[in-house]
Amino acid sequence: MKFRAKIIDVGCLNHFTRVVNTISKLTKTCILRLTPDNLYFVLSGKISSGGVSMWCELSQANFFDEYQLEGVAPDANEICLEVTPENLSRALRTVQNAKCVKIKLTKKHCPCLTFAAELPTLSSISRVVTHDIPVDVIPRRLWQDFKEPKMPDFDVGIYLPPLKTMKNVVDRMKNLSNFLVMEANLNGEMNLKIETDLVSVTTHFKDLGNPPWGGDGSQGRSQSRDPELMAHTRVDIRKLQQFLMGQQVNPSKAMCNIVHKRIIHLILLHEDVSLQYFIPAVA
Amino acid sequence: MNCVVTGGNVKVLAKAIHSLSRIGDELYLEPQEGGLALRSVNSSRSAYACFLFSPLFFSRYTSPCGQAFRCKMSIKCVQAVFRSLSSLEKTVEKCHIELDGDKSRLTFTLHCKHGLLKTHNLSFQDSESLLAVFDKDSCSNVLRAQPRLLVDTVLHFPPALEEVTLSVSGERVWFRNHLEDEPEQSKAMLTELCLSSDEFDHFAIGAQSSITFCLKELRGLLVFAESTGLPISVHFDQPGSPVVLSVTDSVLEVNFVLATLSDDSNLRNHNNNSTKRAQSPPPPDDFMNDDIDSYLIAMETSDLAGPPDAVAPRQQTSSRTPTTQPPVADHRRESEEEEEEEEDTERPPNKKFRSLFFGSVCPNDSQLTNQTMKSQEVLASDSEDDTQSGCP
Numbered sequence: 001m002k003f004r005a006k007i008i009d010v011g012c013l014n015h016f017t018r019v020v021n022t023i024s025k026l027t028k029t030c031i032l033r034l035t036p037d038n039l040y041f042v043l044s045g046k047i048s049s050g051g052v053s054m055w056c057e058l059s060q061a062n063f064f065d066e067y068q069l070e071g072v073a074p075d076a077n078e079i080c081l082e083v084t085p086e087n088l089s090r091a092l093r094t095v096q097n098a099k100c101v102k103i104k105l106t107k108k109h110c111p112c113l114t115f116a117a118e119l120p121t122l123s124s125i126s127r128v129v130t131h132d133i134p135v136d137v138i139p140r141r142l143w144q145d146f147k148e149p150k151m152p153d154f155d156v157g158i159y160l161p162p163l164k165t166m167k168n169v170v171d172r173m174k175n176l177s178n179f180l181v182m183e184a185n186l187n188g189e190m191n192l193k194i195e196t197d198l199v200s201v202t203t204h205f206k207d208l209g210n211p212p213w214g215g216d217g218s219q220g221r222s223q224s225r226d227p228e229l230m231a232h233t234r235v236d237i238r239k240l241q242q243f244l245m246g247q248q249v250n251p252s253k254a255m256c257n258i259v260h261k262r263i264i265h266l267i268l269l270h271e272d273v274s275l276q277y278f279i280p281a282v283a
Numbered sequence: 284m285n286c287v288v289t290g291g292n293v294k295v296l297a298k299a300i301h302s303l304s305r306i307g308d309e310l311y312l313e314p315q316e317g318g319l320a321l322r323s324v325n326s327s328r329s330a331y332a333c334f335l336f337s338p339l340f341f342s343r344y345t346s347p348c349g350q351a352f353r354c355k356m357s358i359k360c361v362q363a364v365f366r367s368l369s370s371l372e373k374t375v376e377k378c379h380i381e382l383d384g385d386k387s388r389l390t391f392t393l394h395c396k397h398g399l400l401k402t403h404n405l406s407f408q409d410s411e412s413l414l415a416v417f418d419k420d421s422c423s424n425v426l427r428a429q430p431r432l433l434v435d436t437v438l439h440f441p442p443a444l445e446e447v448t449l450s451v452s453g454e455r456v457w458f459r460n461h462l463e464d465e466p467e468q469s470k471a472m473l474t475e476l477c478l479s480s481d482e483f484d485h486f487a488i489g490a491q492s493s494i495t496f497c498l499k500e501l502r503g504l505l506v507f508a509e510s511t512g513l514p515i516s517v518h519f520d521q522p523g524s525p526v527v528l529s530v531t532d533s534v535l536e537v538n539f540v541l542a543t544l545s546d547d548s549n550l551r552n553h554n555n556n557s558t559k560r561a562q563s564p565p566p567p568d569d570f571m572n573d574d575i576d577s578y579l580i581a582m583e584t585s586d587l588a589g590p591p592d593a594v595a596p597r598q599q600t601s602s603r604t605p606t607t608q609p610p611v612a613d614h615r616r617e618s619e620e621e622e623e624e625e626e627d628t629e630r631p632p633n634k635k636f637r638s639l640f641f642g643s644v645c646p647n648d649s650q651l652t653n654q655t656m657k658s659q660e661v662l663a664s665d666s667e668d669d670t671q672s673g674c675p
Contacts, residue, residue: 087472094439108473123481129439132473 001137003034003079003105006066013101016063017092018248019056019273024085025246026054026277031138031146032113034079036069037061041085042146051280052239055149062272072140079105080138080146083113091115091131099126110134149278152265154257155231158184159209160266163254166192167244169203174237176201179282182240183232184258186210186225194237211255231260233281240264243277251275284314284352284382287343293378293393295535297365298507299334303358305503306332306539310358311413312389314346314382322413323358329542330500331415340534352384354407364391364403374399415540419527422518423489424451430508430515432482437502439476446544447501449519449526450493454480461495461544484514494519495544496526504528504539522546 007013023030023041033040038059045053060067071077095101095117106114112132119127138146160166169192173180177194184190188209193202243266251268258264261281268275288296299321303310307323307330314320318337324330338344365371377394393401436458440447446461459475480486508515508530519526523545530537 084470090441090472091474112473121479121482123479125479125481127476127478127482129474129476131439132475134470134472 001072001079001105002068002070003103004066004068005060005064005103007063007101007103008065008099010097012063012065013092013096013098015273016058017089017096018250019058019275020085020088020092022246022248022275023054023056024089026242027085029082029084030054032081032083032135033146034069034081035071036077039063040146040148044145044149045278045280053149053278055274055276057148057274059272076140076143078143080140080143081105081111081113082136082138083133087131087133088113088115091133095119095129105135106132108132111137149276152257152259152263152278154265155225155260156184156186157211157255157257158188158190159211160254160256161190161205161208163244163247163251167241170237170241170244173201173203174241178237179234180237180240181232181234182256182258182264183230184208184256185230186227189230190256191230211253231258233258233261233264234283235264235279236282239279243279247275249273249275284319284347284380285343285345286314286319286341286380288340288378288380289342289376292340293375294368294372295340295511296336296378297368297371298510299336299537300358300361300365301368302503302507303332303334304362305506306330306500308358309355310361311353311355311410312382312407313351313353313412315351316346319344319346324413324415325500330497331413331540332500332504333415333538335536337534337536347382347384351412352382353410353412354382354389355410355413356389356405356407360403360405361391364393364405415525415538417525417527417538417540419516419518419529419538422520422527424492424519425485425487425516426451426456426483427485427514427516428483430505430512432478433501433515434505434509436476436478437498437505439474440498441472444498446495447498448493448495449517451488452491453488454486456480456483485516490521492519492521494522494526496541500539500541501528504530504537507537519543 007016027043031040031042031044033042038057040058041054041056043052043054045051069077069079071079092101092115095115098117098119101115101117104114104116106112108114111134113135115131115133117129119129121127170180173192173194176199177196179194181193181195182190183193188207190205190208191202192205193200247268249268249270251270253267253269255267256264257267263281264279266277266279268277300310303321303323307325309323311322311324312319313322318335318340320333320335322331322333324332338346374395375393376396379390379392379394381390381392382388383390387406389405389407391403391405393403395401437447440458440460444460448457448459448461450457450459456478457475458478460471460473462471462473504515511530511532513530513532516529516531517526518529522543524543525540526543528539528541
C-alpha cells in the first residue's frame, strides 16, 4: 500500500484547498478513498451524523502533477482511509504560497498522511514544513459501506438559485424554525418554507430550469409528472445551512433532486469536482 | 518617578504592556537609575518577562532618588490605559507617567489631539523585587532572527497548541509541536518546520540540543518584536534550563525567560513519538529526494492492530542520553512518578517545567544570596528528590 502525490501549480493547490475546506465544514470525519484516477471524500449516512451522506469526487489528474498509488492488492488497487478533514484543511492553509506540496502515506507513530511543503525563503535553502496527519486505514471488508450512492429515483430535479442567495434566505429562516420544507416542480419553481405556530414564511424562486436527465432511467418517476405538481421534503435546517455555509467550490452548476417526503440530493459541479450531499427527510 | 513618553514610543510602551499581559496577571514596576523596568511573571513561575526602558527612551525621566521603590498592580488596569492600539497611534501625542508615593497613586496622563487629556489613576501595592536569575551569555546556543521569520514559523502551529519543541543541530533548526502523554495523542496532528541557518541573522550552536517551551509567551513577545521590527535572540542550553528570548535596542532591553521541559519528560514524550523523529532529526534533504522507494512506506493493514512497540526504543534512548540512572532504574522511577501524579491532584499542571529562577540556572550560590527564594522549586517540584529519599 503506497501513495504519493505532488502539487506544484499554485492554482491547483488553491483549488484543492478550497475543496478540502468545503468538506471540513460539512463533516468532522470522513473517508478518503484513493484510486488510480480519482480521490473521493465519502460520508455514508450513519445515524450518528444525522443521516446525511456525502460523495465528493475529484479527478486526480486535474490537481496533481504527480500521483502514484499502489493499492492494498492487485485486484483492489485502492486505499481507503478515515481522515479528519479539518486537519487536512489546516495543513493546506499554512502552505498556500508553497513552491511544492507533497502528500504521502507514511507510517510514523501511526499511519499518517504526511503533507510536506517547500516554502520559499530569501535564502537559497527552502523552508520545509511537514504535517503528519493521523489516519485510520479502513480494512477491505468494510469498503462496501463507502460505495458511490445510487442516484435516487427522484420526483423532481431542479437547478438551484445562486447559493449565496439561498444561504441568506436559509440563515434568516433558521432563526425562526429548526425545520425547513424544500419543494419544487418540473416547471422550474422552487419554494423554501418554514412553518411554526406563529409564523409561516415562504420564499419563492421561479424560472430555475430543470436539468435534462437524459435516458439513464433514474428519472422514471419524474417523466409522467404534472409539471405544476410540487414534490416536497422536510429537512433539518441546520444540515442545509451547513451545506450552504461551507461551500467554497463556486460551482458552475448547482442542482437539487427531491424524492417526495424522503430525501433531498444536492449536487455541485465544478469542472473536475463533483460534490453530492444527501439530506434525509424528517417527519 | 516622573516620566514622559512621546510620539511612536507611546505605542512601543503600549505593545510592551500587551506583551506582558500574556505572561502574568500583575505588572511589577520598578523605576531605577538605569531606566524603568516593567516585569511580569506567571502564576506557576515558569515564565518571566522584563522590559527595561532606558532613560533615553523617555523625553523626560526622573527616577526616585534615595531608596529603591517597587510596586505591583493588576496588569489589566494598565492595559486599560492603552486599550486601543490603533487609536492610540493616531490620537495620543504624549504619555505622562507619574508616581506619587505619598498618595500611593500611579498616574498615566494621555495627552491626545485637540488638547484632550485622559488621566488614569491606578492604585498599587508595594512589592518585593522581581528578578529572574539567568545568564544568557553563558548559553551555548544563540539564534537571532527577524521577527517575521518566527511569526511565519509560529503560524504553522494551531492556536491551541501549548508547547513547541525547538531543536538545533548542524546548520538546521527544527520546530515541532510538543504533545503531552495522552491517550488521544495518536490522533493528534504533528507539525514540523525545518529552517536553514541561512535564515537567521546569527546562528551559533555550541551543542546539539532540543528544548520544549510554551508557545504563548513566545507569541506575546512576537507581538512586540513585530511591531518594533527588532530582531529576537534566542539563548538556550540543555532541556530543563531556561530559554531566554531577548530583544535589544539602544533604548530598551527585553528579556523573556521561559522554563523548558526537563529531560526525563522530554524523553518520555519522545518515546511515545516515533523514536527516529525525536532523537535524530530527519535527514535534511528528505524533501528534495525524489526517489519514490526511499520514502514510500509500505504498510500492511494487519500490522496496524497492535500498539507500537515502545520497549525497545525506550532502552535505546536511555542509553543514548547522558543519564546517571541505569535504564531499569529509570523505568521504575518514571512509573513511580506517574503514580504520584495521579495521587497528588493538588499539584498545579502536571508538566515537568523546572522552575526558572531558583537555582536551575546559576549553580553559583554566591550570586544568589540576595534572592529571597533561592532554591525553591516552584512548579511541579522535581520528583527525583522525593523518590530518591522515599525509596528504600
